[in-house]
Structure formats: structure tokens, C-alpha cells
Amino acid sequence: MIRARDLAIGYGGQPLQTGLDFDVAPGELFMILGGSGCGKSTLLRTLVGLLPPVAGAMEVAGLTSPASHRERPRFGVMFQLGALFGSMTLEQNVSLPLEAWTDLDPATVREVALSKLALVGLEGAGDKLPSEISGGMNKRASIARALALDPPLLFLDEPSAGLDPISAASLDDLILSLRDDHGTSVVIVTHELASIFRLGGRCLMLDREAGTSIALGTPEELRDHPPHPTVRSFFRREAEAANP
């Protein structure tokens, strides 16, 4: 589903992370971990085509250059802030990609949009504006919009950030359900330890000091056999190695 080879990411041609090599298989849950400012979100923005790679090669859902305004998107993205359109109701937000990329009649679009909202636990909230709902609901609605076109690949940027433990756990269950029941590949950027262990999957850990990935494996592997001091500090919540 995703293949990155010697990928370098950054802004304005200045690399933040280099030499990234990883693959994401269909139906896999893949997490990008790391401390604040290490380039997790930059990697996600590069993979979805919002930033050009500084160097190297990548292929995402069959596309080597994902940024395109001319074809139906092959993946869905949930942004860190939700990024719902403030002037539209939740139903209109979810309907937008359906209206843009399908020939469905308005009644069908509405039904599909409401069913996507129900899928993420937002039954009856279709007529609400994003400003009228909580942070957790906002993220759920954003996932519903990302799922509107039934993409085989989903990118989620910090889905649990800023949520209370119950909402975060509920969102984690939704993500697991999407992978298990729908076979959706999910790429998640996160640094929430509770979510990391709850979701499982494989983790790619980035490090700002090293300027590249320092670990690849399951959360348990990385916790029990950390290949780098920063990995150990991250999983043990220690400050020393991360902030020398």
C-alpha cells in the first residue's frame, strides 16, 4: 500500500529526516512515532502529497506523486485539528467528497453521508456545525469524511491528542474496527503511549537528533528490546535520554 525508499522529508529543500525505508501492507495498521518536532506530521504530509519529498522515492496507493487535483483520491486523511469546514454541517462535510467525485443523486449522497456518521458513532448529529460539537466528535466526524469514498488507506494525524482517556480509547476501538472489519490500511501519527499499545501494529520511530528512523517493530518489541536509548526513554517515559 505504501513503499518508501531512502526517503528524505522536510521543508523548503531542507531535510528534517533522511534515509526512511518502510513498507505498509494492505490491511496493516502502521504507526509513526517520535517526540515533538521530530517530523512525524511532516512525513504524513509528504505521504499524502501536501509536501514534496526532499529526496528518495515513495509510492502511496499506487501513486508516486499523490498530490493531484484531477483524480479521485485513493486515501482519506484525518488532520490533527479535524479540519472540518466550519460553515458546513457534519452531513455537508461528509457529503462533499461524494458530491465532488461521484454521480450519486442528492438523496443517496445524504444517506451515505449519514451512514458514515453513524459508523463513527455520530447518529443524529448530521445537522450540527463543527463548532457545536466536542473535540472527540470533531475527530470522529473528520474520520467519517475521510471514509466517505471508502478508501483502502487512511491517514490519521494524532487522533487521540487532546482527548480524555475514554474518548481516546473509544476512538482507538473505532480505528481497530476499520482495520479489522473493513480491511482498511491505517497509518497513524501519534505519541500517545496508551493508544500505541491499544492499537498494536507496527511502529516506525523517528528521532530529531538522529535525523532518521531509529526503530521499526511492534510496540512490545520496542519496549522490551529498545534498539536505541531514545526508544527506551520514549516507552519508559524517561526524560534524560530524550533531553540530554
Add this chain to the structure above:
Amino acid sequence: MATRVRPCLNRPEPAANLGRLAFSIQVAEGSPGMARRLVLSGQLELTAARRVRLALDEALAHGAAEVDLAGVEKLDGGVAAIVAGRARSGLLSVLGTPDHLRPVLDLYLARSAGESRKRRLDAGLLETLGAWGRATLLDQRRVLEFLGDLGRSCLLALRRPASVRWADVTRLMNRHGSDGLPINALIGFLMGLITAFQAALQLHKFGADVFVANLVGLSLTRELGPLMTGIVLAGRSGAAIAAELGTMKVGEEIDALRVMGLDPVRFLVLPRMLAVTLIAPLLAIMSTGIGIVGGALVASVMLDIPFVAFGNSLEQAVAFADVFGGVGKAVVFGLLVAAIACQRGLATRGGAEGVGRATTSAVVTTLFTLIVVDAGFTVLYDLWGI
């Protein structure tokens, strides 16, 4: 060692100490190799930070210095940060730190902002000019990219008119046009009133009262009507568009559109440009018409010129070319207001402050551009004989 005491530094901070001397800063001769020695004592709370900073910088201006904290009873984080930041530079030695104050000082010695502060101070004129030049070039590049995207979207819209979100266009025409009618009408009316009043005062001296209609008609139709409409649009609609798009940009909504395969220029910019461009000439015509009514009112009251006579003079003075020229200007002004506002909005960087900057920039740039373009129109119309 002989010690010189400067009691003038001992003034307490009024708000924090309620008139009581809470701390003192004394300057003494330093140890060998030290230009100055500062002896701090008392309660060094945050309100003392400014005096401590000034005293330390004054001492360090003469070379390496030392600060004696033996008499300090309390040390707030702010003062500790100021001492620690200078101690990290290596020029300031800290002496006699009481045991109970050592943890807070060590905390700031480990994490002071001294180095970054030094880097900021070291930025010279050349560096500042370079940064300004780079920012300007980047800004110009963004404008060119925007124009390129806009041109491509316009061509696509011409080829496939159904691709334009016409529902948004009508909604935005209502928001930027109909909702702005009262303010446009009022300003048009007042412009006509003022122009006629000033003209009446002067023309009456020469017995040329009847020419008030000519002056009001021509100035409003050719210049003031379209220009004032453009200015009101810039302040009202331009600012709103820039703020709206800027907020969408910082809230990642523009990125969300891109990853959904939707072109933000086609989706957001084109409807706004069409709406404002279509509404601008209509507002200009209405504003001009109401302005002429205001002028006729003044002519009637001040100069006893009947409405019919005012209308006849107006008919003779204002040709179709004048109306056409004014409407043409309004179309271009509307286009400029929307294009500049959209470009500034989409180029927003940062958070709420960035949105504010983008909005201000949109309004200021638009006003300046409108005046320059209006001057260009004047020359062009003169060349064309309009």
C-alpha cells in the same frame, strides 16, 4: 577589600513592596580580573527583575563581572533566569549562592535562554535586509503561483461551466452584495451630497449654478462611484474573504480540500471572485445613482435648481461612454478586491496573528492597488477619448 556602595540603586519597586525596602543592589569593586561586583540582597521577586537586568548589563558593559547572592533571601524564577542567562555566557560569575536558592538557580543555569537571546541581538543590518529580501521574493513567488492556479481554474471553468459551484456564487453575491447595499447606498448618497455642496459654494460665486449637475454627474459616474464602491468592498468583503480563507488555512481546511482532490482555487477562490466581480458594477451603479439623488437634493435646497432642470443638465453632461467607463472600472475593482483578498488569505502563515496580518495586508494592498489602477484608468480613458 574596600567596597563602594551606591545607595541610589536601592530604590524599591513600588507596586510589589508597598513602600518597604525589599531588596537592594549594590555595586562594589570586583575581585582581580573582574570589572565589577554586584551584591544582591533581600527579596528578589519578579518585580525586581528589571532593576537586576539593568544593573547586570551595566556591570557587564565594563567587562567580566561577578554577582554575590549571599544576602538574597528569596529568588524568583524571573530573576534567576536573568542571572543564569548571563552566567552561561561566561562573563558573569555567581558567588555565595545560599543552599536554599541553589536548586532554582541551577534549573535556569541548565535551561536559560541566553544563547538564543545573543543570536537575536547579533542579527545585523545585512542579515535583516537579506531576510526581508528573501521574504519579499517568496511573497512574489506565491503571488505568481496563485495567478497561475487562477488562470488554470478560469480556463477550466470556461471549458466546463458546470464545474463552477454556482450555488456558492449566488450565496456569496448575496453576502457581499445585498448585505452591503445599505452601507454602499449611504456612502454614495453622502458623496453626492458633499460633492454638490462644495461645487455649489464655488460655482454660485460665478453664477454657474447649473453646472453643479455636470460636476456631480461626471465625478460620481466616472470616478467617485466606482472608487468608493471598490473601497467599501475592500474594507467589507476583502477583509472578510481574507480572514475566512486565512482561518481555513491555519485550521488545515485548505489541506483537507487538497487531499480530497479538490482544487482550493476552483473550490473557494473562483466563486468568490465571480461573486465580487459581478456584484461590484451593480453596487457602483446603485451608489452612483443614489449619489446623484443626493446632489440633486443639495442643488434644489441650496441653489433652487428644480429636479427636472438638474436632470436635463445631467443628461447633457453625462454620456454613455462615461457610464460605460465607470462600470468598467467597477468590474476591474471588484476583480482586484477578490483576487488580492483570496491570495492573501491562502498565503496566511501562523495562527490567529497570521490571520490578522493577512487581513490587514489584503485591505492595505487592495486600497493602494485601487488608487494606482484608478490613476491608470484616467490616463487610459484620456488616450481613448472617453
